[in-house]
Amino acid sequence: MNKHNYPVFFICLILIFVGTISISQETNPKLRKATDLYFLPNPTEKEDLDAIRLFEEALNHTPDQEESKEFVIASEHLGNLLLSYGQVSKAVERYRQGITWARAYRQPDTLVYNHHLFLGEALFSISQLDSSLVHLQVAERLQNQLKGRGEPERLYNALGVYFFETGNYIRSISYFDKAQSYLTGDQPELEVYARYSFQSNKASALYHLGEYDSAQRIYTQLLDFNINQDQIRINLANTFLQEGESEQALAVLNQISPDYKAKSLSFFNLKAKSHLLSGNAVDAKESLDQAEKLILQDSSSERSFQKGVWMEVKGDYFRKIGKNALALVEYQKAIVELLPGFEDLKITSNPVEFSLGMSSLTLFEVLTKKAETAWEIHRSTGEESFFELGLGAWQSAFGLSQFISVNFDNDKARVFLSEKALIAFESGIEQLMAFSELKKKEELVWKAFQWVEQSKAGGLRIGAMQEKLKRKSQLPEELIQEERNLLFAIFRNSQKQFADPAPEVKAALAKEAVDLEVQLSRLREKFKDFPGFGKDLLEPFDLKVFQQSIPEKSFVLSFFMGDSTLFVFGIGREKFSWKNIPLTEVPFSELNRWIGGLVKEPSGSRYDLNQEIARFGASVLGPFEQEIVHAKELVLIPQGVLNSVPFELLPDAEGKFLYQRIPVIYQFSAQFIQHIQGHQDLNSGLGLAPFSDPENSSGFSPLPQSSLELDAISGEKFVGKEALKSVFLEKSENADFIHLATHAVASSVDPNQAFIAFYPEGEDFRLFAPELAFQSLEKAKLVFLSACETGAGQLSKSEGLISLARSLAFAGAEQMIITQWVSEDRVAAYISGRFYRHVADGMTFASALYQAKLDLLDDPEMAQYHHPFYWANFRLIGQPNDIAFPQGWMIWVGFLIILLPAGFWIGVKFWNQRAP
Known part of the structure; x- marks a missing residue:
């Protein structure tokens, strides 16, 4: 094996250090001989192995100061050789040895640039993700010091691959673009392969983001490279299918070479899908028959992803020609093929236990198709058994989606999964609601x-x-890291299987997948040994249990948009009702215009409500008017685009705005709701106002009123230069509540780029969303994030707004006040001051925020801020609470409780004295 199979940029970087061989090689003949062998232009395997032996013998001694530089370089060379021969663990040890020597002998950091880059790649290859990223990021920092030297294209591609594989597709694209920008064109014959790799990776990322047009443009351009064209055409056809463009998919598939077609099951599967999509069942059957011949030629008994897809497409074919009973049989076969450990071919059987793998999403699709088909049979025959079969298949599919989400290790991947699953939820819920009316x-x-x-x-x-x-x-941190590494290895294995490899490779991957699953199962058994980790994350949501968690005087409204209907559910302690509204009656365009107008600063204080918005308010609130009138707090659980609707500004059937009737709380899902009892004191708080000083060097506008926000709170307060990010990170974990009066930036493109700003001491003054998400804020009863757009962000139909509020929820904050659009400095100070005053008087958080807004509207000195733009952006995401009397009222109640028995005793004695 030849070490010079590395890309050209690897060789160039090695040549940078050729001139560093000096004194130690004069005194260390083994090191000199090993280095000579290493730089042979075309070494034999024997010469490589001799070099490895000599390097190891030389490096087993501890160098002195004069030798240290050469020993550091030699450790990298040895690591490279070991990698060439597949000895990854030994290579990792040698790279680390070089880094340790460089640190110990105070060599320049740039000397170990290669070590960090290659070590990061090596650790990535064995699924040690966090360690891999640490070293790649060190190399990235050193790259800036090398000023044109180094291997920037290789480094940025490695970072792009890391973020692609971990689900951060947006960030991966940035790195692939950056890697390509370093290709100078000086060596076009070699650079074409690097350019192909970067562009292909970028197209894959775009495909996963659902940006099919952009992926198609890149794949089309890659065909001109004349590299791996057949696989590029398979990928290109897939993007057309995702867009429903069957004719274009077929046109691309027909250009694939005969040799590739003859042995590719994925080709025939895609062709059959394309024919079905275009309504051509005859040609679809022909493609399925050709695929079957390949399957019969495969003597391997291992489960196959593409074989499972073939069974799924076969089920689609039978469904297309009206043979739903046969379709159910094929879908059941596909489930068995795609789910290791599940062997039951009876259509009445649905899996309840699952395992990880690339086939998981396809298995989810198959289960939903089985559910749809069973209900189609029920509608045509009236047989109740098929209704129950379909219901069970839906339950299995939704259980699988939860299982996959539990085993994903990053939020980006979970959001992607939720969006995929939502399509099935919309269909299943719409049909089930229709069946509820019929039955x-x-x-x-x-x-x-x-x-x-x-x-x-x-x-x-x-x-x-x-x-x-x-x-x-x-x-222990090592267990958490081990879990991340295993999850990553499982997903990498699945992706390799997805590529339809040769039978011998397929068998090896299948064995590896089983071994990884066993390791993961054993590891998670260890988790259960630790107190508090036995709670089942897959515990089903129970309506009756949920109802009992709702305070007696609270009411919940939950919204969901199905395929053609907006469903509004009203839930109280003893009440459950619902309203079905056709989507054709929901004024989506007017809602968007209304919200777009609200977020712009008005020229006056007058606020006029569009009649269509008024009718919409009456349609969603009117059916629950009596419950709202008698409730003390209203919890709203919006979905999709309704997450952006300020419901407090909607009128009911009587024309009265919701903000005039009742305190409002928002929640992500009913599954987040927990009953809080009694008054919540806010005592030991943490407040930061970094931009209160009119002068700062950050480019952010000053917030002179922000220091006034902190006047209303008790606890530690940090203003101006003292309000540092480091202070927040140090003290937030133990704070009773947190108030941040600062700037924040939302991002509707990449939510990970959203941040909260602290005083700009140095470059690291921004707390980005991912870092915020992994803080520990569970002790905080409330986080008041008084900054612009802290509740805004990228909209996910299933997950809601991917905002800083979401990061706070990850960090353990159960109650938070955030803003949906830009806030005005003076209004923020007014509302927060009144809020804390009302909480101190015994009000719940919802009632206190509600009253603070009414105070502003009743205050003639704040008349210029009466337009909803200034105050309707403040939103409480939190929990319903038993309404407590304000403290003054509690004193009177207590006084009456004492007086009443005393008065009764005095009255009895008085009347007894008057008795004859």
Whole structure:
């Protein structure tokens, strides 16, 4: 094996250090001989192995100061050779040895640039993700010091691959673009392969983001490279299928070479899918028959992803020609093929236990198709058994989506999964609600509501619960890291299987997948040994249990948009009702215009409500008017685009605005709601106002009123230069509540770029969303984030707004006040001051915020801020609470409780004295 199979930029970097061979090689003949062998232009395997032996013998001694530089360089050379021969663990040891020597002998950091880069790549290849990223980021920092030297294209591609594989597709694209920018064109014959790799990776990332047009443009351009054209055409056809463009997919597939076609099961599967999509069942059957011949030629008994896809497409074919019973049989076969450990071919059987793998998403699709088909048979035959079969298949599919989410290790991947799963939820819920009307069974509406809440913010709930359990159970960091590494290895294995490899490779991957699953199972058994980690993350949502958690004087409104209907569910302690509104009656365009107008600063204080918005308010609130009138707090659980609607500004059937009637709380899902009892004192707080000083060097505008916000709170307060990010990180974990009066920036493109700003001392003054998400804020009863757009962000139909509020929820904050759009400095100070005053008087958080807004509207000195733009942006995401009397009223109540028995005793004595 030849070490010079590395890309050209690797060789160039090695040549940078050729001139460093000096004194130690004069005195260390083994090191000199090993280096000579290393730089042979075309070494034999024997010469490579001799070099490895000599390097190892030389490096087993500790160098002195004069030798240290050469020993550091030699450790990298030895690591490179070991990697060439697949000895990754030994290579990792040698790279680390070089880094240790460089640190010990105070050599320049740039000397170990290669060590960090190659070590990061090596660790990535064995799925040690966090360690890999640490070294790649060190190399990235050193790259800036090398000023044109180094291997920037290789480094940035490695970082791009890291973020691609971990689900951060947006960030991966930035790195692939950056890697390509370093290709100078000086060596076009070699650079074409690097350019192909960068562009292909970028197209894959775009495909995963659903940006199919952009992926198609890149794949089309890559065909001109004349590299691996058949695989590029397979990928290109896939993008057309995702867009429903069957004819274009077929046109691309027909250009694939005969040799590739003859042995590619994925080709025939895609061709059959394309024919079905275009309505050509005859040609689809022909493609399926050709695929079957390949399957019969494969003597391997291992499960195959592409074979499972073939069974799925075969089921689609039978469904297309009206043979639903046969379709169910094929879907069941596909489930067995795609799910290791599940062997039951009876269509009445649905899996309840799952395993990880690339086939998981396809398995989810198959289960939903099985459910749809069973219900189609039920509608045509009236046989109740098929209704129950379909219901069970839906339950299995939704259980699988939860299982996958639990096992994903990053939020980006969970959001992507939730969006995929939502399509099935929309279909299943819409159909189940229709069946509930036909069958006159309210329990089916309960089931539909359970699915509704399961579909909302499921990724957030699971991610937040996992982080909370890990913090509470005090799991050792090495176990958490081991879990991340195993999950990554499993997903890497799945992707390799997805590529339809040769039978011998397929068998090896299947064996590796089983071994990894066993390792993961054993590791998670260890988790259960730690206190508090036994809680089941997959515990189903139960309506009756949920109802009992709602305070007696609270009412919940939950919204869900199905395929053609907006469902509004009203839930109280003893009440459950619902309203179905056709989507054709929801004024989406007017809602968007209305919200767009609200977020712009008005020229006056007058606020006029569009009649269509008024009718919409009456349609969603009117059916629950009596419950709202008699409630003390209203909890709203919006979904999709309704997350951006300021419901407090909607009128009811009587024309009265919601903000005039009742305090409002928002929540991500009913699964987040917990009953809080009694008054919550806010005592030991943490307040930061970094931009109160009119002069700062950050470019952010001053917030002179922000220091006044802190006047209303008790606890530690940091203003101006004292309000540092480091202070927040140090003190937030133990704060009773947190108030941040600062600037924040939202991002609707990449939510990870959203941040909260602290005083700009140095470059690291921004707290970005991912870093915020992994703080521990569970002790905080409330986080008041008084900054612009802290509740805004990228909209996910299933997960809601991917905002800083989501990061706070990950960090353990159960109650928070955030803003939906820009806030005005003086209004923020007014509302926060009144809020804390009302909380001190015994009000709940919802009532205190509600009253603070009314105070502003009743205050003639604040007349210029009466337009909803200034105050309707403040939103409480939190929990319903038993309404407590303000403290002054509590004193009077206590006084009356004492007086009444005394008065009764005096009265009895008086009347006894008057008795004859």
